[in-house]
Amino acid sequence: MRLHGLRPSWKRKFVHTTDSKHALPVAENILNRQFEPAAVNLAWVADITYIRTRSGWLYLAVVLDLYSRKVVGWAMAPTMPASLVCTALQIAIAQRQPAPGLIVHSDRGSQYASTDYRTLLRHYDLVCSMSRKGNCWDNAVMERFFLSLKMERVWLRDYANAGEATRDITDYIVGFYNSTCLHSKLGYRPPSVFERESVDKTPILVSGKT
Numbered sequence: 001m002r003l004h005g006l007r008p009s010w011k012r013k014f015v016h017t018t019d020s021k022h023a024l025p026v027a028e029n030i031l032n033r034q035f036e037p038a039a040v041n042l043a044w045v046a047d048i049t050y051i052r053t054r055s056g057w058l059y060l061a062v063v064l065d066l067y068s069r070k071v072v073g074w075a076m077a078p079t080m081p082a083s084l085v086c087t088a089l090q091i092a093i094a095q096r097q098p099a100p101g102l103i104v105h106s107d108r109g110s111q112y113a114s115t116d117y118r119t120l121l122r123h124y125d126l127v128c129s130m131s132r133k134g135n136c137w138d139n140a141v142m143e144r145f146f147l148s149l150k151m152e153r154v155w156l157r158d159y160a161n162a163g164e165a166t167r168d169i170t171d172y173i174v175g176f177y178n179s180t181c182l183h184s185k186l187g188y189r190p191p192s193v194f195e196r197e198s199v200d201k202t203p204i205l206v207s208g209k210t
Helices: 082-096 115-123 136-152 162-177 191-200
Strands: 043-053 056-065 070-077 103-106 127-130
Touching (some): 043 082, 070 162, 070 191
Antiparallel strands (some): 043 056
């Protein structure tokens, strides 16, 4: 790296976003690191991360479909109340219209254990799953997405404010990650392309026959 004038962009201040010291109900780890469901809308993962701007922190809540690794819902705000994660999940539900029984996995932070979030899951008959305490590997796919976002975009920028960061991160998700970024796990196809090709290959039933 020195020979070619390259340097890493890892050095950043850590901000704690998971508050698991609460008396709210905690769900079992139903997902149990089963990161390869057989189809879309069978298992989603969710989490919150932080974005540095010159005007303060911006918090990003994301929902990602494990089958295609596609970001299906997200929301940003200067604080991280339960409404932030609820908004991201509501957007994902509105876009995807999942069937009852979908697993939604997160950490055991207070936002995901909140009454509002659990009520939203129950309303749509979605299954709540949570990582074990202090075990980031239970949500490794989401952690990898956040690392990619920061290495490929956020750590290369100097955002003046939340509005600027929000526009740029939205551009990354919509214009690059979902539609252009090649994933080795998906046969070097972007999530949107992988999903579309998977749907095209699904057998169609006609008069009880495929």
